[in-house]
Amino acid sequence: MTTIQTQEQRGExxxxxxxxxILTVASLILFIGFLIWAQNNLDPYKLRILNLCAIYAIFAxxxxxxxxxxxxxSLGHAGFAAVGxxxxxxxxxxxxxxxxxxxxxxxxxxxxxxxxxxxxxxxxGGVLAALTGLLIGWPALRLRGDYLAIATLGFSEIIxxxxxxxxxxxxxxxxxxxxxxxxxxYWSWGWAIITIFVVKKLVDSSYGRALKAIRDDEIxxxxxxxxxxxxxxxxxxxxxxxxxVGGALLAxxxxxxxxxxxxxxxxxxxxGITVMGGMGSLTGSVVAAVLYTVFLEVLRPIESPFxxxxxxxxxxxxxxxxxxxxxxxxxxxxxxxxxxxxxEFSWDGLFAIGGKIRARFARASVPPATPPANLKEE
Amino acid sequence: MSFSLFMQHLANGVSLGSLYAxxxxxxxxxxxxxxxxxxAHGDIVMVGxxxxxxxxxxxxxxWWISFPLAIVLxxxxxxxxxxxxxxxxxxxxxxxxxxxAVAVSFLLENLAIVVFSxxxxxxxxxxxxxxxxxxxxxxxxxxxxxxxxxxxxxxGLLTLFIHRTKVGMAMRALSxxxxxxxxxxxxxxxxIMLAFAIGSALAAVGGVLWAIxxxxxxxxxxxxxxxxAFIAAVLGGIGNITGAMIGGFLLGIVEIMIVAFxxxxxxxxxxxxxxxxILVLLFRPTGIMGEVEPEKV
Numbered sequence: 104m105t106t107i108q109t110q111e112q113r114g115e116x117x118x119x120x121x122x123x124x125i126l127t128v129a130s131l132i133l134f135i136g137f138l139i140w141a142q143n144n145l146d147p148y149k150l151r152i153l154n155l156c157a158i159y160a161i162f163a164x165x166x167x168x169x170x171x172x173x174x175x176x177s178l179g180h181a182g183f184a185a186v187g188x189x190x191x192x193x194x195x196x197x198x199x200x201x202x203x204x205x206x207x208x209x210x211x212x213x214x215x216x217x218x219x220x221x222x223x224x225x226x227x228g229g230v231l232a233a234l235t236g237l238l239i240g241w242p243a244l245r246l247r248g249d250y251l252a253i254a255t256l257g258f259s260e261i262i263x264x265x266x267x268x269x270x271x272x273x274x275x276x277x278x279x280x281x282x283x284x285x286x287x288x289y290w291s292w293g294w295a296i297i298t299i300f301v302v303k304k305l306v307d308s309s310y311g312r313a314l315k316a317i318r319d320d321e322i323x324x325x326x327x328x329x330x331x332x333x334x335x336x337x338x339x340x341x342x343x344x345x346x347x348v349g350g351a352l353l354a355x356x357x358x359x360x361x362x363x364x365x366x367x368x369x370x371x372x373x374x375g376i377t378v379m380g381g382m383g384s385l386t387g388s389v390v391a392a393v394l395y396t397v398f399l400e401v402l403r404p405i406e407s408p409f410x411x412x413x414x415x416x417x418x419x420x421x422x423x424x425x426x427x428x429x430x431x432x433x434x435x436x437x438x439x440x441x442x443x444x445x446x447e448f449s450w451d452g453l454f455a456i457g458g459k460i461r462a463r464f465a466r467a468s469v470p471p472a473t474p475p476a477n478l479k480e481e
Numbered sequence: 482m483s484f485s486l487f488m489q490h491l492a493n494g495v496s497l498g499s500l501y502a503x504x505x506x507x508x509x510x511x512x513x514x515x516x517x518x519x520x521a522h523g524d525i526v527m528v529g530x531x532x533x534x535x536x537x538x539x540x541x542x543x544w545w546i547s548f549p550l551a552i553v554l555x556x557x558x559x560x561x562x563x564x565x566x567x568x569x570x571x572x573x574x575x576x577x578x579x580x581x582a583v584a585v586s587f588l589l590e591n592l593a594i595v596v597f598s599x600x601x602x603x604x605x606x607x608x609x610x611x612x613x614x615x616x617x618x619x620x621x622x623x624x625x626x627x628x629x630x631x632x633x634x635x636x637g638l639l640t641l642f643i644h645r646t647k648v649g650m651a652m653r654a655l656s657x658x659x660x661x662x663x664x665x666x667x668x669x670x671x672x673i674m675l676a677f678a679i680g681s682a683l684a685a686v687g688g689v690l691w692a693i694x695x696x697x698x699x700x701x702x703x704x705x706x707x708x709x710a711f712i713a714a715v716l717g718g719i720g721n722i723t724g725a726m727i728g729g730f731l732l733g734i735v736e737i738m739i740v741a742f743x744x745x746x747x748x749x750x751x752x753x754x755x756x757x758x759i760l761v762l763l764f765r766p767t768g769i770m771g772e773v774e775p776e777k778v
Binding site for chain 2: 178264268368374422436
């Protein structure tokens, strides 16, 4: 459970050039500088990993909004991502590519002759995902939270079934090939930052407080006059929008999509990332998304045969996911806080840690009587 | 559509429905007591089918040893999951329990992909279940009556157990209120474990019969039947065992009949169940047999 961080945030609301504000702007500039450097200097493989980090961060942050802050378990991320991905892919692909793709049945004329720039395609993908979110959330969210999980999981399977069968729009199980690779670090991290910003603003607003109240106790929240369904649907629709955006970015990153990309496994992975990062901590979601993507790449060799000296080790395909799910289960059972345990990164917190460390070094022989304030149990 | 063809579809629907019903009972029992959607239940079905497969194909056991063995090992798995992943979380907020169920399901599926390999395997159907005979112009494969009869038999036994024995009474009491039942001197942990054991046993039977009906098994085979069985449980009224059986049969029959009457929709077959779910949630969230549950503060 997280606490509401009122005092801290009030401190940050001051106008003018405070230390924290300068540090935030400086680190943003540094980060943008890094992105520009990376985009121009890194090889495509590394760029792809960095892009994937951003997309998973979008997924995890939006899932956190629904699950970590509102307490509603949604397993429909794969479905919403599919909506965004297919929409953006169909809108951005060139006319010639579409003709090459749809050889079994021609694409419907409405889509066959369009080739949009990336931004409107992303936005349309997001809006369509949000509309489907509204459609699925409206019946499911008026009821107890449990039903949402099944309704959304079922919904994402429906979307997959539709993708397999709607030959003249989605090209069925053949999928779409040759999607222009518009996604680069500016697009992916740009949207990730927008997502984090919007979600952060939302959870800090009065709406966000209402969402947390719903998470902690629905009956009490309702008694306080919070319209349960309206708040849940708002959070759910907003999160669906960004998931759709993430899907659009994903399609334009991997440039080939088919219904198998959007299996429910994707939703399970996002649950895992968010839980490991810490429920109700956006910092945790982002950090965990990056760690997850990077570690998955680092561990790739264990799935292909390799040899240590004379010993040949056969690769075990699928082993990475087994390790990930075991780790996830261990975190849930023994370390429910996850990496950040509902806390956010803040400069004050960082300096507080720095201060503690310095204090500890100053009196190295004396063990500290209390744990550092920002690590204290809540 | 001729009468005999209709009857054939009906037999098919009823046998599919009995499979859904068998799996749905496990969901509804666990939900009734712990208010937990046991996402791993579908994967337990898968494990049941695989154990039976390995018993026959690898250890060359006769089917009448292999199938009971599958049931026993699956019960063991279900109980271990309950003990290891759900019991420690009974006191923490309920969403932790949900994530744990998701994680267990994720783990079982990934493990199955590694251990059983992702490639589908052909399930060796015992020969006597593979005979076709004609009954009044209706062509029936011998596994169809087998599935229906064994499901009905198990439902009868389960209903007797729930309503005529002391443990069954404890189970019903538990689904009303865990704490109070504990105060009445019932060992709640054991009864919950028993509920998982019964659910897993029925899931194993469902898995083996599923593999006999659709003799191709793969590590993700339990997901779709699991989801649909859960929908059947919601349709019948979640938490109600009779409801789960009715919901299962209804869902199976509806699914087969829609495809029989509208062959064009065959590709969307897997989407029907979710449409039904949405309709139930919209118009009758308590399902057919469910009672309106007062919200507790």
